Structure formats: C-alpha cells, structure tokens
Amino acid sequence: MMDVASALQRLANYRTKNSRASREIFESGVIVFRNDALHKLGDDSWQFLESLALAAVDVGRVDVAEACLKHLSAKFPESPRVQCLEGILKEATEDPEVALAFYQRLLEADPSSLAVWKRQISVLRRLGRTETAVDELSKLVDTFYTDVEAWLELADLYISLYQYTSALQALSHVLLLAPQNPFYVLQAAETAYTAEDIPLAIRFFLMTIDMIGDDEVSPPPTGITFELSAARLETDPRLATSSVLRQLAREVIETAQASQHGAESQASLIWLRR
Amino acid sequence: MLGQLILGVAMVALFHAAFSTYEHLSHLKALGRPETSLPSSIVLESLLALFLGIIGACVKAPALKEITWASEMKTRTIDDMDARMGFANFVTRGRVLGQDGKSGPLATAKS
Numbered sequence: 001m002m003d004v005a006s007a008l009q010r011l012a013n014y015r016t017k018n019s020r021a022s023r024e025i026f027e028s029g030v031i032v033f034r035n036d037a038l039h040k041l042g043d044d045s046w047q048f049l050e051s052l053a054l055a056a057v058d059v060g061r062v063d064v065a066e067a068c069l070k071h072l073s074a075k076f077p078e079s080p081r082v083q084c085l086e087g088i089l090k091e092a093t094e095d096p097e098v099a100l101a102f103y104q105r106l107l108e109a110d111p112s113s114l115a116v117w118k119r120q121i122s123v124l125r126r127l128g129r130t131e132t133a134v135d136e137l138s139k140l141v142d143t144f145y146t147d148v149e150a151w152l153e154l155a156d157l158y159i160s161l162y163q164y165t166s167a168l169q170a171l172s173h174v175l176l177l178a179p180q181n182p183f184y185v186l187q188a189a190e191t192a193y194t195a196e197d198i199p200l201a202i203r204f205f206l207m208t209i210d211m212i213g214d215d216e217v218s219p220p221p222t223g224i225t226f227e228l229s230a231a232r233l234e235t236d237p238r239l240a241t242s243s244v245l246r247q248l249a250r251e252v253i254e255t256a257q258a259s260q261h262g263a264e265s266q267a268s269l270i271w272l273r274r
Numbered sequence: 275m276l277g278q279l280i281l282g283v284a285m286v287a288l289f290h291a292a293f294s295t296y297e298h299l300s301h302l303k304a305l306g307r308p309e310t311s312l313p314s315s316i317v318l319e320s321l322l323a324l325f326l327g328i329i330g331a332c333v334k335a336p337a338l339k340e341i342t343w344a345s346e347m348k349t350r351t352i353d354d355m356d357a358r359m360g361f362a363n364f365v366t367r368g369r370v371l372g373q374d375g376k377s378g379p380l381a382t383a384k385s
Contacts, residue, residue: 019354020362023374054359060369092364118360126363153361180343183355211344 007031008040011048022058025051046072053085057092065089080106084115091119096127114144118153125157133157141173148177152184155191164195182211193229201229202245209252227253227272277334284327291320 007028014021029052032038041048053068069089072082083106091099103120106113117140124133137154144150151174158167171188178184189204205226227249250272294316302309340346370379 017350017354018357018359019351020357020359022368054362054364057364058366058368060372088364092369115360122361122363125361126365149358149360152356153358156358180347181355182347183350183352212347 004031004035004037004040008037011051012044015044015047015051020058022055025055026059026061026064029055046075050081050085054088057088062089062093065092080110080113080115084119087116087119091123096123099123114140114147118150121153130157130161134161141170145173146177148174151177155187159191164191167191168195168197168200180211182208185211189229190225193225198229198232201225205229205249209248277330277332279330280326281330281334284323284325284330287319287323287326291316291323294319 010024011028011032014025029048032041032048038045038048049068049072053065053072056062056064056068066089069082069085072079072085076082087099087102087106090102100120100123103116103123106116107120110116117136121133121136121140124130124136134154134157137150137157141147141150141154151170155167155170155174158164158170168188168191171184171191174184175188185204185208189201189208192198192201192204209226227246230245230249253268253272295312298313298316299309372379
C-alpha cells in the first residue's frame with residue numbers, strides 16, 4: 001500500500017508532464033481521499049480534482065467524476081474549464097448528439113473557447129464525421145496557430161486518412177513550434193518514410209540522433225525504421241550514398257538493445273543480421 | 275554535514291571577532307584613550323571567518339540540476355508526447371472493464 005506522500009509526488013509528476021495515466025491517477029487520488037489529505041495540495045487541489053475527474057471517467061467510475069465536478073462547480077460557478085468537464089461527462093454518459101448540442105451552445109455563447117472547440121472536434125472524430133472534423137480542425141489551427149496539440153491532432157487525422165503529405169505539412173508546423181523535441185522529429189521521420197520520401201526521412205532521423213545524444217539509450221525508439229530507410233537508400237541506384245548510414249543505424253539499434261535483456265532485444269539483433 | 279560544520283565555525287569566529295571589537299573599544303573608552311585602529315588579530319579573525327564562510331557555503335550547496343533540453347527530454351516518454359489531452363477520447367473500454375479490468379460490468383464471478 002502506497003502512502004500519501006508518494007501518491008502526492010506521483011500526482012504532481014503527472015500534472016507537470018500532462019500524461020494520460022488514468023489508472024495510476026485514479027489510484028493515487030483514491031489514496032489521497034482515503035487519508036483526507038486534500039488540504040495538503042493547497043492551491044493545486046482544484047487541478048487535482050479536474051485530473052481525477054478525467055481519470056475517473058476514463059476508468060469508468062462516473063460517480064467519482066460527478067462528485068469532483070460538483071465540488072468544482074461549487075467553487076468556480078461559470079468557469080469555461082468546468083463547463084468543458086461537464087461536457088466530457090455528458091460525452092461519457094449520454095448520446096453524442098446531446099454532447100454536440102451542448103458544445104454548440106457553449107461555442108455560440110463564446111466563439112473563442114479553445115477547449116470547447118477541441119472537445120467538439122474530438123466528438124466529431126469519434127462519430128466518424130472526418131470531413132467535418134478536418135474542416136473544423138483546419139479552422140482551429142488557422143485561428144490558434146501556436147497550439148502544438150492541435151497541429152499534432154491534425155497530423156494524426158491525416159495519417160488515419162492515409163494522406164501522408166498533408167500530415168508532413170502539419171508536422172512541419174509542429175517542428176517549427178516545438179523545435180527542441182526529438183519525439184516530434186521522429187514522428188516526422190517515420191511519416192516521411194511511409195510517404196516514400198526516403199532522403200527526407202534520413203534527414204529527420206539524423207536530426208533525431210543528433211538531438212538525443214549518442215552515448216545513452218534513447219527514449220525515442222529511433223533504430224528500426226532508420227535502418228529500413230538506410231537500406232532503401234542503398235538500393236536506390238539514383239542516389240549516391242555510402243554504407244555509413246546503415247552502420248550508424250545498426251549502432252543505434254545495438255546501443256538501445258544493449259541495456260535491455262530478454263527476448264525482444266534478441267529479436268531485433270537477429271533481424272539486424274538478416 | 276561538513277559544509278554545515280565549516281559554516282558554523284565561520285559564524286562563531288565572526289561573532290567572536292565582533293564581540294572582541296566591542297570589548298576592545300569599550301576598554302579604550304574606559305581608559306579614556308583615543309580610538310586607534312583595531313588589533314590585527316581581530317582583523318585576521320574576521321578575514322578567516324569570511325574565508326571559512328565562503329568555503330562552507332560552497333560545500334553546502336545542493337546538487338546541480340541538468341539544464342539542457344536533451345536531458346529534460348530523456349525523462350519524457352513517447353506516451354506523454356502523444357497524449358493530446360485536449361482531444362482525448364473518453365468513451366473507451368474503461369467503461370466496461372473498470373479500473374483494474376475486473377470490476378466493471380464485464381466482470382464475471384471468478385476473476
């Protein structure tokens with residue numbers, strides 16, 4: 001059984017990283033409530049209630065989420081964030097059309113509400129209305145250019161529609177807005193490989209390897225698609241290249257697997273020798 | 275521990291030098307002599323306190339933290355970066371599976 005201090009620590013961690021670890025957040029939240037430690041969070045307690053409500057909806061405990069929402073709407077009566085949370089609860093419990101009508105009403109009252117627009121697009125995507133979702137999302141990124149999340153969602157939407165060049169365009173905006181992040185460069189590299197643009201993919205892979213440093217296990221798993229693109233580059237007669245790239249790719253895979261043990265690491269090493 | 279010790283010694287030396295100065299000046303006042311410059315031992319003691327205090331503060335400093343972007347990115351995972359919480363879909367299998375895969379409507383008698 002974990003204690004309150006480690007639960008609070010873990011919750012603060014998830015808050016800063018904005019990760020979607022719903023089960024862990026729910027369990028830590030239950031521990032905090034069971035030990036009556038809500039006051040220890042101080043000002044963060046409202047943000048904690050919000051993330052607990054979202055995690056509760058994700059694991060299916062709508063009762064806990066409704067209790068959190070009641071606390072939050074008592075404290076912040078007309079807040080847009082609380083209304084957004086209310087909309088999410090509607091999405092989880094009622095017909096999607098009801099949720100869509102709710103969001104439409106909120107958007108008519110306040111057309112510049114970014115969070116409500118994003119929820120509307122999420123519901124549209126879930127219902128399968130992809131053309132409407134793409135249109136709305138394009139309008140959103142035209143209005144709020146600096147929102148990295150929205151550009152990433154647009155790229156994901158295009159990838160699901162197999163339109164890889166449009167996805168690459170969206171990802172290029174992401175790379176402009178968040179240039180220090182190797183994960184997005186890796187996503188651009190793999191999208192370029194899928195779009196059959198091998199030289200671009202190689203460029204992005206080399207950028208990723210440059211960003212993450214060369215003597216440690218890399219958190220973004222760079223190796224295998226890099227090796228594939230290096231192999232494709234070698235066999236293409238129009239492009240003059242050397243085997244240095246392939247060497248680098250093998251090194252990346254081998255350093256990544258060197259620190260791990262077990263069947264999966266052996267599998268990638270065996271695949272390397274094919 | 276060592277840093278705190280050195281810093282403590284420096285504080286004691288400083289207070290001792292200050293008190294000695296006070297005593298010296300009140301001694302001169304009692305004897306009616308004019309104020310001359312301080313005895314060199316007090317000056318040396320206060321300089322020693324400064325030196326020891328600097329060393330103690332440096333030794334006591336907390337551990338250095340990483341400041342590069344690369345080191346920050348090493349602590350993140352790809353799931354954090356892909357989360358996109360603003361667009362997250364909350365109508366998932368969690369509703370029927372429950373929070374540990376056993377307690378939702380699909381749970382059977384023998385888990």
